[in-house]
Amino acid sequence: xxxxxxxxxxxxxxxxxxxxxxxxxxxxxxxxxxxxxxxxxxxxxxxxxxxxxxxxxxxxxxxxxxxxxxxxxxxxxxxxxxxxxxxxxxxxxxxxxxxxxxxxxxxxxxxxxxxxxxxxxxxxxxxxxxxxxxxxxxxxxxxxxxxxxxxxxxxxxxxxxxxxxxxxxxxxxxxxxxxxxxxxxxxxxxxxxxxxxxxxxxxxxxxxxxxxxxxxxxxxxxxxxxxxxxxxxxxxxxxxxxxxxxxxxxxxxxxxxxxxxxxxxxxxxxxxxxxxxxxxxxxxxxxxxxxxxxxxxxxxxxxxxxxxxxxxxxxxxxxxxxxxxxxxxxxxxxxxxxxxxxxxxxxxxxxxxxxxxxxxxxxxxx
Numbered sequence: 280x281x282x283x284x285x286x287x288x289x290x291x292x293x294x295x296x297x298x299x300x301x302x303x304x305x306x307x308x309x310x311x312x313x314x315x316x317x318x319x320x321x322x323x324x325x326x327x328x329x330x331x332x333x334x335x336x337x338x339x340x341x342x343x344x345x346x347x348x349x350x351x352x353x354x355x356x357x358x359x360x361x362x363x364x365x366x367x368x369x370x371x372x373x374x375x376x377x378x379x380x381x382x383x384x385x386x387x388x389x390x391x392x393x394x395x396x397x398x399x400x401x402x403x404x405x406x407x408x409x410x411x412x413x414x415x416x417x418x419x420x421x422x423x424x425x426x427x428x429x430x431x432x433x434x435x436x437x438x439x440x441x442x443x444x445x446x447x448x449x450x451x452x453x454x455x456x457x458x459x460x461x462x463x464x465x466x467x468x469x470x471x472x473x474x475x476x477x478x479x480x481x482x483x484x485x486x487x488x489x490x491x492x493x494x495x496x497x498x499x500x501x502x503x504x505x506x507x508x509x510x511x512x513x514x515x516x517x518x519x520x521x522x523x524x525x526x527x528x529x530x531x532x533x534x535x536x537x538x539x540x541x542x543x544x545x546x547x548x549x550x551x552x553x554x555x556x557x558x559x560x561x562x563x564x565x566x567x568x569x570x571x572x573x574x575x576x577x578x579x580x581x582x583x584x585x586x587x588x589x590x591x592x593x594x595x596x597x598x599x600x601x602x603x604x605x606x607x608x609x610x611x612x613x614x615x616x617x618x619x620x621x622x623x624x625x626x627x628x629x630x631x632x633x634x635x636x637x638x639x640x641x642x643x644x645x
Contacts, residue, residue: 280344280369282316284336286360286378292323292336293354295485295508299325299332300350311347313393314367316340325350326394330478333396333509346374347388356383397511399502404495405439405463405470409505411634412492413483415446418457418609418636423476424450434473434515439463447522448476453602454522454639455609472496473515482510525639527627530618532591534562534569538615538630542607544571544583549600551578557643558600562619564589573600596622597643606638 293312301309313324321338324331346369356376357365365378369387376383416435424432429451436447445458463470482503483492489506496502496514503510548558552573561570567589572582596619607615610630618627622645628638 280316280346280367281342282321282338282340283364283366284321284338286357286362286365288336288338289365290357291486292321292334293350293357295334296323296325296332297350297354298481298485299327299330301327308347308388308392308394310350311388311393312350312353313345313347313390315343315345315390316367317343324393324396326396329475329512330481331394331397331511335507344369345390347390347393348374348385352385396509397500399495399497399500399511401495401502402497403470404493406491406493407439407444407463408461409483409487409490409492411459411461412444415444415457415459415634416479416483418634419446419448419455420476420480421605421609422448422450422453422455426450431473431515431517431519433475433477434519435476435479436471436473436519438469438471440469440471447519449520449522452599452641453606454525454637455606456522456637456639457634459634470494470496472501473517473519474501475512475515478512482512485510525625526637527618527620527624530591530620530627532562532564532589532594532619534590534617534619535588536569536585536615536617538607538610538612540585541571541615542604544585545600545604545607548573548581548583551575551581552600553578556599556601557597557645558603559595559597559645562587562589562594562596564591564593591619594619594622595645596626597645598626598640599643602640606640609638610636 309327315322319340321336323334360378363379368375372387374385374387419435432450438445442460442463444461448455487506492505494503499514501512501514548571553575555575559572567587568584569587570582570584574580606628616629625639625641630636
């Protein structure tokens with residue numbers, strides 16, 4: 280095997296497939312990057328127990344071949360090389376890498392031991408705008424559960440139907456739902472699946488200039504394809520909880536707030552909430568204001584009153600301020616409305632725009 284590739288192309292390839300390198304595994308082969316050179320193309324592959332990633336890049340291939348080298352070592356080497364031609368030459372269990380005056384001699388693993396890239400029979404697929412989908416995933420994936428006893432809650436439930444994308448995530452304490460309208464010309468009927476939240480975020484964070492992403496599903500896997508990247512992950516099986524029954528049809532009080540103002544006030548008041556993350560919200564319908572307060576038996580107390588547009592009745596409710604700040608971060612700016620029924624029923628945060636966002640949050644006992 281002998282090929283030459285630019286440092287920038289090599290670094291770009293490793294940035295993509297690096298997400299699939301196993302950080303800790305009893306199988307050393309899974310900590311490596313598989314490389315196969317043939318017909319002017321280098322195919323890079325990584326695999327762990329959750330995902331398999333393939334990336335193809337153009338290169339000057341003088342002699343075809345394949346090898347597997349340590350992903351951590353290779354990434355460290357490439358990161359420190361100048362933007363120049365990098366030559367790989369391998370035979371047996373040794374790979375020589377040279378770039379200008381630098382040369383490296385790395386031990387290689389047997390490529391025959393590297394797992395085959397999954398062969399998937401694509402049952403259904405949909406092509407979506409990548410940037411829009413990335414923004415939507417950023418709004419919901421943090422709400423997925425970390426509780427391994429309920430794996431279905433660790434996923435993002437995606438449905439695409441009638442040119443509408445909807446993403447849903449919950450950890451049983453809060454629920455996030457976002458919608459947007461897009462062109463889905465490649466879709467026939469309804470497309471739905473549950474994808475591990477961290478995987479969904481990772482694949483959309485990969486560098487790429489492609490504006491569209493093709494998402495395909497099989498009975499047990501989900502496949503993402505864009506540009507030179509193919510990303511295969513396991514699909515979470517089962518029925519997603521009926522989240523619609525949690526959404527109330529009416530409310531007693533509605534509060535419209537400036538996102539930045541509310542976030543800043545929460546951060547100041549929560550400074551004393553070292554051991555108790557609860558913040559109390561006193562909504563005053565007469566004065567069109569909301570008072571945010573926090574009490575700590577060890578540190579003292581804090582409060583701040585901000586202006587708000589209040590419709591309905593005066594009401595008091597308490598939330599975990601971490602969860603409220605997560606919501607405000609997802610909204611990003613502008614205004615947010617908070618709909619309340621009582622001190623013991625969930626609060627509903629809503630924002631509208633190109634992407635509509637709903638965030639249901641369970642209250643905390645005062």
